[in-house]
Amino acid sequence: MTVPSPGAPPGSPAEDRDTAVAEESAAEPVAGADGGADGGGAEGAGGEGAEDEAKSAEAEAAQLSEAQAEIAAQRELRARIAQRKAEKEGPVPAGAKLSGQAADLLAAVRAMESGQAAPAAPVAPAAARAVPAAVDAAVPAQNRPRAPEPARAAPAAPTTAPGVVAAVGAVLADGGAPAALAPQVTAVLGERAGDALRADPWLLLSVPGVRPEQADGFARALLGDGCGPGDERRSAALVGWLLERAALQGHTALAFPAVRAALAERSVPDPDEALRHAIAEGAVLVFQDGADDIGEDAEDGTADGEGAEGAADGPAAPVLLGLDRYALAEESLADGLARLVKTTQEASWDEAAAQAPSPSAGELIRAVAGHGLVVHTGGEAARAEPVALAEAVRALGLRPVVAAHSENGRRRLGAGAVTVAGLLSGAEGPGRDADGALDLDVLVVLDAPQLDVETATTLVESLPDGARLVLGGDPGVLWSAGAGRVFADLLAARVCPQIASRTPDPGPLGELVSGIGIGELNQVEAPGKEVVIVPVRDAGEAVHRTVQLVADSVPRAIGVPSGQTQVITVGHGGAVGTRALNVALKERLNPGPGRFGGFDPDDRVAYVPAPGRTLTGAVVSADAEGLRLDCDGVPVVVPKELVESVVRHGWALTAHQAAGMRWPAAVVVLPGDAAQGLSRPWVYTAFGRGERHLSVVHGVDQVLAHAVAEVPAAERTTRLRTLLEGLLTPAV
Template sequence: MVAEEAVAVVAEGEGEAGAGGEAKSAEDAAAGPSEAEEEIAAQRELRARIARRKAEKEGPIPAGAKLSGQAADLLAAVRAMESGQAAPPAPVTAPVPAQDRPRAPEPARGAAVAATTAPEALAAVGDVLAQGGAPQTLAAQATAALGEQAGDALREDPWLLLSVPGVQPEQADGFARALLGDGCGPGDERRAAALVGWLLERAAVRGNTALAYPQARAALAERSVPDPDEALRHAVAEGAVLMFQDGAADAEGGTEDEEGAADGPAVPVLLGLDRYALAEESLADGLARLVKTAQEASWDEAAAQAPSPSAGELIRAVAGHGLVLHTGGEAARAEPVALAEAARTLGLRPVVAAHSENGRRRLGAGAVTVAGLLSGAEGPGRDADGALDLDLLVVLDAPQLDVETATVLVESLPDAARLVLSGDPGVLWSAGAGRVFADLLAARVCPQVASRTPDPGPLGELVSGIGIGELNQVEAPGKEVVIVPVRDAGEAVHRTVQLVADSVPRAIGVPSGQTQVITVGHGGAVGTRALNAALKERLNPGPGRFGGFDPDDRVAYVPAPGRAVLAAVVSADAEGLRLDCDGVPVVVPRELVDSVVRHGWALTAHQAAGMRWPAAVVVLPGDAAQGLNRPWVYTAFSRGERHLSVVHGVDQALAQAVTGVPATDRTTRLRALLEGLLTPAL
C-alpha cells in the first residue's frame, strides 16, 4: 500500500513555472447568479461557435501532408479517426477508450465541486482512493477532474489519478499497484495513455501549446514506458492527443524524395491536446478574418493632430489595416489611448482594455479589463449576433494574453472591426499557455508600430538598458533606485520588511500600502510565503481568525489562473471571505479561500506583470540566481513608478541574467498557422 504522504499533492508551485495553475477558477468563486456565471455562459457559447466553425471546414487537417515513417503512421491514425474509418493496424485497445474516458476540465475545481456533488459520489471516490493508499481529501479534486463516476473510472484505470492537478507519475504508479497488484506494469497501455496526457498538460503549465515528438518520446522512455513510439502512436490513434507538422508542405528549401528523405530543413513533428490545438487554429482563423474584412480609411487629419509622432504613426496604420501591433514601454501607453480618442472623434466606437484592474486604472476613465469586457460586466456589451458592440478594440499588456483568452477575445469581434495589440515585448509572457503577442511579432503578417517615446527618469534609463541586455549604473539623485546588499536569506527578509515599513515611507514618501514586494517564487526562505508572513507580522499583526486572514490584510485574489487581483480583507461570515477589490465587494466561498486567496504584500513577477505601483521592492536572495533571466529582471524592475529598491544577494548572477540568460522558449503553433493564412507584411 502507498502511504498517504507519498500521494500527497503539492497544492502550490514553489516557483513561477506553475503560475498558470496555482489557483482555481473564478467561475466557482461566487454563489448563485453572478457575473462569473454569466462569463461562463458567454464563453461556453463562444467556444461552441468556435467548435462549429472548425467542424464546417472541409477535409482533414492539412498540416503534415509530407510526413514519413513514424510521423506518417501517426498522421494516418489521426486522419482515420477524423474520417470515421478504422484506425491503422496494430493499435492496442485500452480497457477504457480514450474518447470515453472522463477528461479533465480547465482547471479542476476541487472544493467547489464538493459543494454540488452528491455525498455518496464523493464517498465512493474516497473509498477507491483509500484502497489505493491515496488521501481521501483528493476526492473532490478527482471528482472535478473525472466527473461523478470518478470512483468507477479510477478503479478501472488507476492512472487517471494523473488527471488530478499536482499528482506525479510515481504517485499514480503506487496507487495503481495498490489497486491492481501484479496486474499492472510499466508497459500497461492505460499507464502510457495517462502519461502522454500528463506530459502535455505539464508542458501547458510551462506555457507550451504543443510538445515536440522527440521530447515526448524521450520523456516516456525516462518513465520506463517500454515502447514510447507505440505509446504515442496509440495515443494519436485514439484521439487522446493530436499530431501536427505545420509548414511541412512549404518548408523553405525542403523537398522529399520517393523514400521520404528530406533534402532541406526538417519541420518538427508536434503533439498537442485538442484544447490548445483548437484555440490556436481558431485564433489564427479569427485574426485572418479581421485582416481580410477591414475597410481601408483615411485618418490623415486625426493623425496630424496626434500628441506625438508615434501616436500619429499608429493612427495611420490602424486606418488602413484590421490588425496592428504596437510596442513600447509604460510611457508609450498614451499612444493607443490617443488612437482611441481619435477614433471616437471620427464617429467610431473604440474600447481600450488592459490585463488587470491596476492597468485599467492607469488608463483613466472609460477603460476596461479584458476579463470584464468578455464577461459583459464592463464595456459596450454585445450585439444581436453575440459579437462585441464596437468598431475598434485596443488591448494593452498584450504579452499577458494566453492563447485561450486571445481566442475568445478575437472570436468576439465582429467582421470589419479593427484590433490593436499593444505591449512591451521585453516583459514576461502570459502565465497561461501560448505566446500570442510574440508569435504575432515574429510572423510579421500585419503592421508593427514601435513607439519612440522613452520611459523617463533614472528608472526608465535603467529598464531601457536591461531591455537591450545592459545592466547600467544610473544617476538617481532622488533615490529613485537603491541597491541594498544582503548576505543571507534572514537578512534579505529583515531588510525587505524594513524597506516597506520604514525606509521607503520616510525617504521616498510612499506609504507601505503603495509599495509592492516582488520575489522569484512562492517557496523557499525568501519566497512569497515567507515574506508575506514577515510583512503581515509587521504591518497587520493578528491571529488570522478568518482562515489565516484578518481584516485589513493585503491579499492577492486569483479569480482565474494567471490573473491576480490585489484586495483587502473586510470580514468573513458563513458565506465566505469578504474582500474589497478596488472598491468592488467580492465574497470568496469558504471552500475556495485556500486555493484562490493568499497574502499579497509580496508577489511573484508573473503575478505582478501588467501592474505598477508607486514603489517596488525586488528581492533577489542567493538561491534565486537560477530563476533569473532578462525578461524576469525587466518585468520586476519596471513595476515601480517612482522608486525601486533591490534587495541584492545574488552577486554577479543579476548582471549575467541581464546580459546572457534568454527566456526559455515556448513551443507553439500560432506563428506557423498565421504564416500559412496571411502574406507576411513588407
C-alpha cells in the first residue's frame, strides 16, 4: 500500500480541480454529486437504478426508519440553530455581540492582547469518534492578527512534541504507511493520534490526500482478519470522506441517494445501515430544507421527490446530508444576510447619485442608500461603480471600505482598498470597534463570486449593527475554490436589490468576453492584435508556442514584457499543465539551479497561504527565516519548512487560481486533452484575464465553441438559496 507523503501541492483545495481529467478528482467522482465543482461528473454511479429490483421492497422498508432518524437529526439541528439565534438576540456584555467564527476571532485577539492563552477553536471532526484536531491558534492561519512588520510572515507550521510524532510514525510503519506522514496525521488527529489510529485505522481518511483503498490497506495491516468492508468504523469514515471530498468540489451537502450509491460503490454491504449509523453517531447531519418536517413525501430519500406519488403540493424537497461545519456556516450566513435585508435604511443620497460618473453608479448609490444589502453585477469596467459609491459615501461622512479577493485585485482598485483576508485578519483596513465588529459603515466586497461560504459567514458576522453590505462581481466567472456558491445563490434568491451595470468592457477583448458570457464565441475585429489565435497540433507544439509567445512574440508585437504576461491552462498535471509549462518557461526566462528549494531570484511564483487563495509574485531572496517573495508589492516571508507545500512556479496558473486577477497580457493554452475540462465559465474566466492582449494556443478544434455554447457551470449542491427564501420573501 502506498500513502501519499504529507503536503499537498499548492493551488485550489483539490489539486487539479480545474480539469475533468484531473489525476484524482476525475478518477474517483462522488456518485450523483451533480458533476462536482468543475466538470467531474458521476462516473458509473448507477444510483438507485443500479440496485437489484428484487431488493426494492426491503429498501423501502429500511428507508422508513431512515426517515425517522432523519427527523430526529433535523429537529436537533433546528434546536441548535434556534438556540444560537436566541443567544444573538439576548442581552450580552460589551464585546460579545458577535458569534460564530467572528466571535472566535475576537476572543483570540483579546487573549493575545492581554497576554493570555488564546481559547481553543472548535473543530468539527470528520466522524463523531474522531480525535479533535490539534489547533496551534484559535483562528485559521489566514485570519490571525498580525502586527505591522516590513515583511508578512507566512503561517508557521504547527508544532507538536517530537515524541508524539514518533509514536504516530511507529503506528504508520506498522500499517505499511510512510512515517513521513506522521506530522500531518498528528496535526489532524491531535496528541492522541497514535492510540486513535490503532483503535480506528480508518481515521487515516481524515488526512488530506489519503484515499479509501489506502486506508483499507492500512487497516488490514493493523487489524488483520478483524476488519472488513462492513466495519462500522470504515463506513462512518467513508461518509465523512465523501462529504469532505464533495466540499472540495464546491458542495456544502449531498443528496441522500448520492451518498448511498457512493457507499455501495465502495463495497459497503449495507449502505442504508451505514448511513443510519453515521447519522446516529453525529458524523453527518440530515436536512430537508423547504419542508416543515421530513415526512412521508421524502421517505424514499430521492433528491427530487419523485417517490412522493400523488403529493398534492408537488415534488418533495430533497433530503440532503452534510457536515456540521458547512451546515452551521450556511445557517449563520442566511441569518446574517436576512438581518441585513431587514435593516431599515432611510438615508437620501439623491444628490450624491446625481453627481455619479455614470447612470449605473447613480443607481447603485440610490439602492445602497435605502437598503442594508445590495448585489451589484458587471464586468471589469463595472468595478468603477462600487468605487464611485465608496467615494460618495465618504463625502457624506460615512466610513466605507472596499475589499477585493486578491492582492492583484486590490492593487487595481487603487489606494485605500484592502483584501478580504487582510480585512478579516486586521492586517488591512479600519480594524475593529469595542464590540469586535469591523469599524465601518459600508463594506463593498468585489470579486464576490470567489467568496466561499465560510469566508462569507465570517464577513457578515463581523459587520456592526446598521452597516450596509454591497457584494459585487461578475456572475459569469468560475465560482469559489471553497465550498458554496454564495454569490450565485444570493442572486437566485432575489431577496435584495440587484443592480446590473450597463458599463460594457471596452475594445475587442470586451466584445469577445461579453459574447462568451451569453454563450456565443464570436470572431471580433482586432486591428491592434488584441486577440490572436495560435493553432497547434499536439502537446509538444503547444508548449513550444506558449514559450515563444511569452518570451518573444507578445513583447515584440504588443509591447508587453514577459513579466507582465500570464499563462493560463486547464490543470496542473499533464503534458501541457502548469507543471510542464512552468518548467519550460523557467528554462527560457530565468534559468538557474534552483538553489532556494528549487527557486531562484526573479522566479515568478504562485504562493497559496490558504486553500483557494493564490498570491502571485516573484522570488527576492532566501535566508534563515525562509523564502522572501514580493507579491504585488507586498513583501512575504515563507518559512522554509512550508516552501515545498505552498509555493510553486507561477508563470502558468489554472483559471481558478487566476480568477479575480488581471494582467496586461494573457496566453490561454487549450491542448487537445483539455477538451473535457472546458465550460463556459472556464473560458469566460480565462479569456477575461488579459487587459490589453489575449493569445489563445488552440488545439481543441470545435470543442471550444461547443463548451461556450453548451456547457454551463457544473451545479453545486448548496442550501443557502433555500434558507434565504425561507427567511425572506423573494422580490418580484
